Amino acid sequence: MKALDGVRILDMTHVQSGPTCTQLLAWFGADVIKVERPGKGDATRSQLRDIPDVDSLYFTMLNHNKRSVTLNTKHDDGKAIFTRLLETCDVIAENFAPGALDRMGFSWERIQEINPRIIYASVKGFGPGPYEDCKVYENVAQCTGGGASTTGFPDGPPVVAGAQIGDSGTGLHLALGIVTALFQREQTGRGQRVVCAMQDGVLNLCRVKLRDQQRLSHGPLKEYPQYPNGTFGKATPRAGNASGGGQPGWIVKCKGWETDPDAYIYIIAQAAAFDGLARMIGHEDWLEDPEWNTPAARLPKIDQMFSEIERWTQTKTKFEVMEKLNPLNVPCGPVLSIKELSQEPSLRQTGTVVEVDHPERGSYLSVGNPIKLSDSPVEVKRSPLLGEHTDEILRDVLGMDEDAIASAKADGVV
Ligand code: CAO
Numbered sequence: 001m002k003a004l005d006g007v008r009i010l011d012m013t014h015v016q017s018g019p020t021c022t023q024l025l026a027w028f029g030a031d032v033i034k035v036e037r038p039g040k041g042d043a044t045r046s047q048l049r050d051i052p053d054v055d056s057l058y059f060t061m062l063n064h065n066k067r068s069v070t071l072n073t074k075h076d077d078g079k080a081i082f083t084r085l086l087e088t089c090d091v092i093a094e095n096f097a098p099g100a101l102d103r104m105g106f107s108w109e110r111i112q113e114i115n116p117r118i119i120y121a122s123v124k125g126f127g128p129g130p131y132e133d134c135k136v137y138e139n140v141a142q143c144t145g146g147g148a149s150t151t152g153f154p155d156g157p158p159v160v161a162g163a164q165i166g167d168s169g170t171g172l173h174l175a176l177g178i179v180t181a182l183f184q185r186e187q188t189g190r191g192q193r194v195v196c197a198m199q200d201g202v203l204n205l206c207r208v209k210l211r212d213q214q215r216l217s218h219g220p221l222k223e224y225p226q227y228p229n230g231t232f233g234k235a236t237p238r239a240g241n242a243s244g245g246g247q248p249g250w251i252v253k254c255k256g257w258e259t260d261p262d263a264y265i266y267i268i269a270q271a272a273a274f275d276g277l278a279r280m281i282g283h284e285d286w287l288e289d290p291e292w293n294t295p296a297a298r299l300p301k302i303d304q305m306f307s308e309i310e311r312w313t314q315t316k317t318k319f320e321v322m323e324k325l326n327p328l329n330v331p332c333g334p335v336l337s338i339k340e341l342s343q344e345p346s347l348r349q350t351g352t353v354v355e356v357d358h359p360e361r362g363s364y365l366s367v368g369n370p371i372k373l374s375d376s377p378v379e380v381k382r383s384p385l386l387g388e389h390t391d392e393i394l395r396d397v398l399g400m401d402e403d404a405i406a407s408a409k410a411d412g413v414v
Contacts, residue, residue, distance in 0.1 A: 008031045010035065013093050017123045022093050024172070027380070036386060070386065082104075086106075090191075092119070095122060117185060127195070137167075141165075142165060147165060150209045159238075173201045249331075253310055254313050262337040265321050292305075353366075
């Protein structure tokens with residue numbers, strides 16, 4: 001069995017944030033019924049298409065293991081079908097612009113009347129406040145949640161991260177909210193409202209930056225590259241590639257960096273392993289030198305220290321550096337390109353990178369479930385075609401007969 005066997009989710013999500021959440025729950029065994037607009041479906045089906053008329057990778061990689069039903073929830077008959085779906089589901093998840101479900105006639109009060117046990121889960125851009133009505137995409141969330149102002153180099157503009165912390169990050173938060181609410185329902189018998197704002201999700205992931213904001217009023221942030229030779233302003237600044245923890249770290253060039261944009265490695269020069277690191281890079285002289293042999297003495301010369309480390313790393317590939325430094329307990333990590341990650345055998349073995357077959361596009365690579373449960377196996381199944389399961393859901397979940405299904409189709413309701 002799977003962890004969420006028996007849980008049925010009415011999935012009104014679209015684009016990225018919501019679909020990542022319901023995809024995870026589907027991998028854990030929930031029956032996820034994706035409701036899509038007849039004829040159109042989730043907008044990402046046709047966005048960033050690489051093959052004409054075939055569901056995009058954007059869509060397929062975010063909607064595995066779901067069933068798709070088309071339904072016009074603004075049509076009166078569609079609302080009736082939607083109401084019956086609400087009656088049979090444990091969770092409704094959505095990430096429309098604020099108020100969209102209310103405008104369809106399904107307020108939280110109405111949904112509770114229809115099914116008091118249902119959990120109503122939403123992603124929104126902002127929580128209650130001045131921006132609550134705004135539409136939000138990934139990079140807007142990164143900018144408004146503290147990600148962009150703290151990412152990049154001190155002398156450069158704010159930068160957004162490649163990791164989708166606004167969308168997929170908030171989807172993860174929502175998934176936790178849903179399973180927590182399901183757990184509480186075991187005790188209370190009642191559903192509840194679960195809301196995650198993308199701004200809140202990003203800020204949660206920027207927690208250490210709020211820590212630093214408060215430390216700033218008590219003196220300079222000594223682990224930031226601005227210390228001691230630069231200046232600090234009033235807000236947590238951008239720290240380049242500084243480690244953010246108590247140990248100095250930086251990205252340095254490795255052999256081949258002139259032509260390979262990913263020939264770099266992150267090295268943490270932590271005090272406990274410093275002697276071995278100094279010897280390895282040919283700086284045994286540092287061990288006896290009071291200018292170098294304590295963390296405090298090195299602190300004002302971190303740039304110089306990493307320049308010396310880089311002189312050595314440039315003579316080795318990033319993997320050779322890894323092999324040399326790991327036995328010395330020097331924490332380090334090669335900058336792996338997405339190409340390298342997609343080919344990494346260990347990630348294939350664990351199911352973190354999976355090859356999936358699709359009837360229209362053939363085989364493609366996806367990221368599988370990164371959360372491993374020992375007693376809930378995951379089988380990654382392809383995303384549904386638009387409306388692929390409309391008939392079976394109307395028939396098997398709602399008990400509609402063939403005539404009723406035919407008439408819903410004729411009226412454009414499904
Ligand atoms: N039948 C009939 N109508 C449907 C439907 C269905 N099955 N499914 C959706 N619709 C309607 C909605 O009711 C809505 O109509 P109204 O505007 O009349 O209320 C409309 O389709 C589109 O909804 P939308 O406003 O959410 O879509 P958008 O493309 O304009 O905005 C987005 C997209 C993502 C900016 C917005 O949904 C949003 O801010 N969501 C919350 C934050 C979020 O999750 N962002 C992450 C996006 S991933 O980067």
